[in-house]
Amino acid sequence: MKKKIGLVGLCIALSFGSCVSKKKLTQAENKLMQVESRLSKETAEKRTHKEEKEALEATVENYNQKIYALQKDNQNRVEIGKDGSVMSETSKQNMRRVLQKMNPDKVAGAKTLNDSINLAVAYNIQQSLNDSFGADGLELDANGNPIKKEGLEVSVAQPVVKITINNSILFKSGSAWVNKNSHPLIEKLANLIKSEPNMEVLVEGHADATPVVEGSYLGDNWMMASKRAIAVVRLLEGKFDVLGEQLAASSRGEHKPVAENETSEGRAKNRRTTITLMPNMEKFMEMMK
Template identity: 40%
Template sequence: MKKLIALTLLSGVFLTTSCVSKKKYVELEGQYNDTRSTLAKTQLEKEEIEAKYAKIEERVASYNAKIQSLTDSNNTRLQQFENVVISNDDKEKMKKALANVDPSELAKAETLEDSMNLIISYNLKKNLDNSLVAEGEEDDIQIDIDETVVMITISDKLLFKSGSYRVNPEANNLLERLANVINSEPALEVMVEGHTDAQTVKEGSYIKDNWDLSVERSTAVIRILQEKYGVAPEKLIAAGRSSFHPLTENDTKEGRATNRRTRIVILPNLDKFLALLSAN
């Protein structure tokens, strides 16, 4: 009887324990399913947020592209200042170039055109210093700078024989140095002026008169600059002044020698300068 009671009690305990474990299992299973459901929902929300963020990024990129496009358009938009057409980009490049110019010279610039001339003149002067006049030529080559126009006067004896327009071969070295100066600054025009003394041309000469001689001498120099030393012909201007712009009286041998000369006038070309700015 005692054994029967003990077995009954033991079975009850076992059954009670089995019932508790199953309940706990069902509870845990429910929590697991809830967690999975929550995770799935969170994943879906994450994907929706990522999709919204991608759209926002796309809109921001589009706005930035529009802003950049408008900025580029504004920078390259041509504007007119003092009858000179220039873009904002070109103005910035000019500011950087003007930073190299002597402040005292820059203070004299009253217009945009003055500023452009100063930049060209600065670039040219850099190449004139100690590069054109060789030893022994100091008395026969004179360089004058009138604001932004450079005038190089070369005595007749360095270039031509008396009464002739054929360039002396000994002048090639000088003309090569001159070509190097001209080629150093693309934004230039170069006028070569021939000047004679007041003596009349001998009757029967192959030269008609001093007009003819002065022009022939100018074009002779220009041909050498172009053909031998690569100066662009569109930069060159030929001019003959005959005897009508003397530096001194023609009544002495020394005076006539002074008046026989070739003058190289270097002029800034503002249109070319602006084209070069825009190309950089």
């Protein structure tokens, strides 16, 4: 009898051990499947992020090529790159040539190669845009290059190009209608924008601190700056066929002055419109994370 009981006990023990082993094996297999699934998902996401990053980098590069094309002429064009290693020797020579034409004090502020590239590109674009006005009203610098006095300024901080236009060029006093003589300038910008569908454009209106004449249809400084920014956007879209989804208009009112409002010269500088060209910044910033 004892022998039978012992044999039964052994069978139960073996059976129980077999069940435990099978259970552990099933758990291990399930865990392995979960790990493989997670790994597969992460690999797919990594591949997607890589493809998106490459696509966005290509967009920025294409945008930079459009800015490159906007510069004045082939002799002085400067490549826009992430660092000096991507610049050709010809482009470096062009950059040095352009910097020699500029104000030495401004050039002295360039601390890095990228700073120098930005200055040279901005100078070239400014000269190119100045040409849009024709010969009237332009002065020449010591090198025979046209300068629009207190009218047009370009700054570059890769990948953003910011163009500041004095409102005396764009609008008559007390008006929110864009002057026809500035249409060639706006058209040149429109052609650039249309050539790059991923480019975004922010038009900002600025005013001085002088209150708008009471009863004017311009309302107050906030509204006047807004109306003028919208007028530029409507011109880009309505006359020069820029896609509306690439454009945005905003008002800064009198709250972003670049000069003192106590003098007529300072107030004139504060009355301005800025047009900022950039690749799709939401996507661009996502790429930078």
